[in-house]
Amino acid sequence: MPTVYYQGEEIECEEGDVLRDVLKEAGLSVHNGSTRTFNCHGLGQCGTCAVQVDGEVSEPSRREEARLWLPPHHPSHDVRLACQTRVEGDVEVTKGSGLWGQHI
Numbered sequence: 783m784p785t786v787y788y789q790g791e792e793i794e795c796e797e798g799d800v801l802r803d804v805l806k807e808a809g810l811s812v813h814n815g816s817t818r819t820f821n822c823h824g825l826g827q828c829g830t831c832a833v834q835v836d837g838e839v840s841e842p843s844r845r846e847e848a849r850l851w852l853p854p855h856h857p858s859h860d861v862r863l864a865c866q867t868r869v870e871g872d873v874e875v876t877k878g879s880g881l882w883g884q885h886i
Contacts, residue, residue: 783795783796783797784796784797784799784838784869784870784871784872784873785872785873786801786804786805786869786872786873786875787872787873787874787875788805788810788874788875788877789810789877791808791810793805793808793810795869797869797870797871798868798869798870799868799869800824800864800865800866800867800868800869801833801835801839801862801864801865801867801868801869801873801875802824802831802864802865802867803824804869805864805875812831812833812864812875812877812883813830813831813883814830814877814879814880814881814882814883815881816881817830817881817882822865824865825865826843826845826846826849826863826865826866827849828849829849829850829852829854829855829863829882830881830882830883831863831864831865831883832850832855832859832861832862832863832864832878832882832883832884833861833862833863833864833875833876833877833878833883834860834861834862834875834876834877834878834886835862835867835873835874835875835876836873836874836875836876837871837872837873837874838869838870838871838872838873839862839867839868839869839870839871839873840867840868840870842862842866842867843866845866846862846863846866846867849863850863854880854882854884855882855884859884859886860886861878861883861884861886
């Protein structure tokens with residue numbers, strides 16, 4: 783069973799679970815400020831759930847890659863959308879500052 787490490791918490795989940803859902807079920811948010819309320823609810827459109835991940839996760843989907851090309855993100859920023867990322871093994875997650883979490 784993979785373990786997700788986020789904000790000092792350790793959350794066990796099933797392999798293949800969506801990272802955003804794992805954190806949300808544990809009572810943790812991948813959103814900053816008003817984006818906790820105003821976001822696309824996991825559709826991969828807004829980019830506000832961007833996080834840095836270190837560990838075994840799925841490859842980015844076309845939807846995710848397309849969204850990360852739009853400001854304030856860029857693929858070279860080394861972030862992933864939590865709503866589009868599936869956990870495949872142990873993962874350490876870091877949320878940056880800024881409305882979109884773009885400042886890692």
